[in-house]
Amino acid sequence: MRLRQRIRRSQLYRSIIRHPAPKDRRTRTAVVLTNLVLHLHPVAISRHAVRIGYTWCLGGIAFFLMLVETVTGVLLMLYYRPTATHAYRDMLELRDVVAFGMFREIHRWGAHAMVIIVMLHMLRVFLTGSYRPPREFNWVVGVLLLLLTFFLAFTGYLLPWDQLSMWAVTVGTNMAGATPFLGHEGPGSTWLTAGGKPLITPHSDIRFLLLGSTQVTETTLNRFYVLHCIALPLAAFAFCALHFWRVRKDGGISGPL
């Protein structure tokens, strides 16, 4: 006890943690107000909203899984090189050589879990009618987050560079080639011409934009790597920030009027 008090009173401790120990109503309020992470929350919240049977913690779990994916993803980036020569071998190395290479498993199953949990979170928001005014815009942000989750999972699927990933991405991106007007196999693409020449060819359509090539090649691997590790996570975190901000600004977790 003595020791604990001395630590709490030390200059070092007080310079890091400003608030007093959360013991009574006042100090507990202070904790939530002064802590960076906790200040995402309001200080007080109605009782039904903390019931597990209301939100089932699904939004929070989705965010937690996103953090897990970030940490394990950074670990994977330490070992992984997105080139046709190295990608697959780095996977083998992670499996067979690297100590605690298990973070590849955590990353993969965590991604699956996140897709599932985000879909269930959407179902929960729908079933409690929480998309209705004043939360309609936050629902839109949510749908964007759902799409980002799918694209994050999809771009990550290519990175092991094995048969499974290459052909899954081939199947997925072939559909983009059938986009009306903008894909070279899509209806109406021959109607777009410039100076008598077709505008949309296998080398200039939307599928080429995705793949950087007419097939899934090393260029694609690089593109998906950049999307998966930089562009999409940044967007996802930005939209998450907006999402949480709006949950607060729309009056906290929904409840009956």
Add this chain to the structure above:
Amino acid sequence: MLYRLLFPSPQPAPAILVWIYAILAVINAVAAVRTGIRWRRDAARPRLFLVPAAFGLYSLVAAVVLGRWLFTGELPSIPKVARDFIDSSLNPATVCLIWWGLLFVLLVFRRPLVSRMARPHVFNLPAIAFLVALTDNTFASLVSQPDHFAILLMVAATLFYLYAALSLAVRNDQHIACGQPPVEGQHREREKVLVWPDLVYIELLAMIIVTTLLLTWSLSMSAPLEQPANPLHTPNPAKAPWYFVGLQELLVYFDPWLAGVVIPSILTFGLMILPYLDHCPGGSGYYSFATRPRTTAAFLFGFLGLWLLLIVIGVFFRGPNWAFYGPFEPRELPKVEVTAPRPLSSCVSGLIGVSSPRPGDAAVPPSAFQVLSREWPGLGLLLAYFVILPLALQRGPTHAFRRRVGTVRYYLAMFLFLFMLMIPLKILLREIFYVNYLVYIPEWGWSI
């Protein structure tokens, strides 16, 4: 004996099964005791005695299975005749109809189904059916592939959550029918509690549980890694990642421009503008079915009846050449399903005894008149479906809806709903009437 229980027979599948049976026996026994105690207190409803009795019975069944396994080493399995019957009677149409039927039953009979009386059976019967099916090697290897486990998890989690949410909704609907606020709106529930400690401890607990589960999953299943990528060797079948397999399955029923691009785009757009279509304030913030039955039914049909179902069909029922296989049918023998285009126009002209004009050569673009005179049945049908049907409906069933939301919202909502409904209709049209195109214009590529 104990040794055999801990390290059971050579094949790995039964070893896990035995453990699951044991867990099932324990869970049911605990539930029997708990509901039994509750029944003793609640003397006003003697019939509830059936609840602990049912749990006890399931516990006993699992125990008997375990006992029999100890002496004979056998677990209950489905007889070959039944498996063959299941395989031969399942096809895309029957799978869809059974699943939609189950959803319909769940929503319509939600009150008896979520009651305490039904609960033991709702949890145990699917579990036992699944365990019994798992003794089949084909089925077991199908569902135990690492990437497929996630899909099982998704189906189980979604169904569990749906059931739980429906129980809460039924309870709230009863409150509202009696003129009381829903549970979430009761006075005590509206009181404020402090985030520290009431919320942060729940969050901490959730994080610990999720971490534990994720670590267990990762320790017991290694991430798949197949042969190195080889552009010269196409696997058969080549499947998209599981969350997009539903769209790949749509390719059976629609051309790629619809299945891969237009349908997902329009439905995502519909999902986004949902709050602007169903925009009445109130009725939000609590589980309920009766206060918004139509929106809920439509959404659940889209979520479980289409999105989830198509993923399950694509992942578990499609084998080489994307042919349909029953759950116990080995994937080794490839089937080839040849489907010639059978557009509606040719069926109609056959019906009225006119020789059907065939689509022309792609090199010679047909005139719009030629296409129109050939494809009028399909185009007319689409026109009737998307334009005349909403107009006709607003005189009857959707009259009140239209008055409430106004013209623009009404037509947008009806278009999106009918567009979603086009998917099941097209599935049935193809599987039952063998018509795979409503409008067939291969010369231009705009076939529907």
